[in-house]
Amino acid sequence: MGSGSSTKAKPDRAAAVSEDALRIPAFNKLAGRRVVLASASPRRREILASVGFHPEVIPSTFKEDLPKTGFVGEAAYQYPAETATQKALEVYKRLVHDCPDDPPDLVIGADTVVIKGEEIMEKPLDALDNFRMLAELNDGECEVVTGVVVVHPTLQAPGYQAHTVSEKTVVRFAENRGTIIQAYVDSGEGLDRAGGFAIQGKASILVKSIDGDYNNVVGFPLFTFCSFLDDLIEDGELDFA
Numbered sequence: 327m328g329s330g331s332s333t334k335a336k337p338d339r340a341a342a343v344s345e346d347a348l349r350i351p352a353f354n355k356l357a358g359r360r361v362v363l364a365s366a367s368p369r370r371r372e373i374l375a376s377v378g379f380h381p382e383v384i385p386s387t388f389k390e391d392l393p394k395t396g397f398v399g400e401a402a403y404q405y406p407a408e409t410a411t412q413k414a415l416e417v418y419k420r421l422v423h424d425c426p427d428d429p430p431d432l433v434i435g436a437d438t439v440v441i442k443g444e445e446i447m448e449k450p451l452d453a454l455d456n457f458r459m460l461a462e463l464n465d466g467e468c469e470v471v472t473g474v475v476v477v478h479p480t481l482q483a484p485g486y487q488a489h490t491v492s493e494k495t496v497v498r499f500a501e502n503r504g505t506i507i508q509a510y511v512d513s514g515e516g517l518d519r520a521g522g523f524a525i526q527g528k529a530s531i532l533v534k535s536i537d538g539d540y541n542n543v544v545g546f547p548l549f550t551f552c553s554f555l556d557d558l559i560e561d562g563e564l565d566f567a
Contacts, residue, residue, distance in 0.1 A: 339382055347378025352555035355564065359431035364417040369526065370436060370546040377548065381434060384421070386413035390437070399444050407473030407490045409437040418477045418486060432564075433477045438545050440521030442468040447521045456511045459522035460532065465501035468521060469494050470543045474551050478564060489563065491554040493547035495538030497525065502532050 342361035343353045356379075363370065366385035374381065390409055397405040414435025422429045440447040442463065450456035475490045510529060516522040523529035525536075525543045541548045558564040 340380060342379065342381050344378040344380060350552060350556065351559050352552055353377075353379060355555075355559050356432065360428065362417060362421065362430045362433045364414045364433055364435045367436075367545055369544050373541050373544065373546045373548050377552075381432075384417050386416045386435065387420075388413045388416045394446055397446065402439075402441050402444050402446050403471055403492065403494070405446060405473075406437040406439045406471050407475065407492050410435040410473040410475045411477075411488055411490060413437065414475045414477045415486075415488065422479075422485075429479065431478060434551075435475045435477070436472060436546055438470060438472040438520065438542075440468050440470055442466075442521075449520055450517055450522045453511050453514075453517070456516050456522040457507060460499075460502075460507045460510065460516070461504075463499045463521070463523075464507065464532075465499060467496055467498045469496055470521075471495075472542050472545065472547050474547065474554070476555070476558070476564070487563075489554075489558060491550055493539055493542045493550040495536055495540070495542045495547075497533060497543060498535045498537070499532055500534040506531065 341357070342359060343357045347353050361381040362384050363374070363381040364384060364386040366383065371383060390413070392405065392409055392412070394405065414433045417435070418430060418433040447459060447468065450459055471492060471494045473490060473492045475488050477486055477488045479485060480487045510516065510532060513528050515524050515527050516529065523532065525533055536543060539547050539549060542550070555564065
């Protein structure tokens with residue numbers, strides 16, 4: 327009896343680039359490829375899906391616990407890119423190890439933080455802390471910074487390459503009455519959000535204006551990401567041939 331082939335069939339999965347996706351260079355290049363989003367965020371999935379891009383979702387197990395003491399002042403803006411890189415690398419290395427016959431062609435990682443006065447604002451500890459955060463932001467502004475990384479295989483050691491890009495958006499808060507802030511806090515929406523607010527939800531009532539990319543505040547800078555991929559392809563940095 328012949329030994330037969332030991333190669334496992336690749337699993338069926340939905341195409342990362344749908345038929346109705348915009349035919350931009352990045353999506354044309356990624357059509358038929360295994361593209362993975364290293365994030366469980368439904369908001370990031372929705373933003374990407376809005377242009378017909380549907381990467382496979384495999385959340386990272388990276389604990390996102392980089393010491394913020396190493397990211398003070400101007401370095402605070404580097405924090406989300408570094409965290410995104412660690413998240414994407416964890417997923418990329420895990421899939422290469424667990425699925426050597428079906429490795430990813432591209433892994434996307436992202437991390438979003440809120441920065442005020444060059445300090446990273448954490449998620450509120452409780453409702454009282456949420457009110458404190460929003461009172462600090464009231465009639466003022468903060469910056470929402472998202473770091474995005476793409477990891478892909480290469481022939482050179484260590485066998486992969488990571489490219490990062492960041493986007494910053496300024497969010498300006500209205501001079502809200504304490505009763506309005508308290509009403510938002512009571513909704514509970516901001517408890518699991520960096521900075522204590524979700525602009526795509528009820529917190530929109532607190533925000534006067536933004537300067538920059540709205541999608542970036544929600545969690546993924548779509549324009550910057552697509553332009554970034556197109557530039558990598560144009561420069562020959564992203565080649566699956």
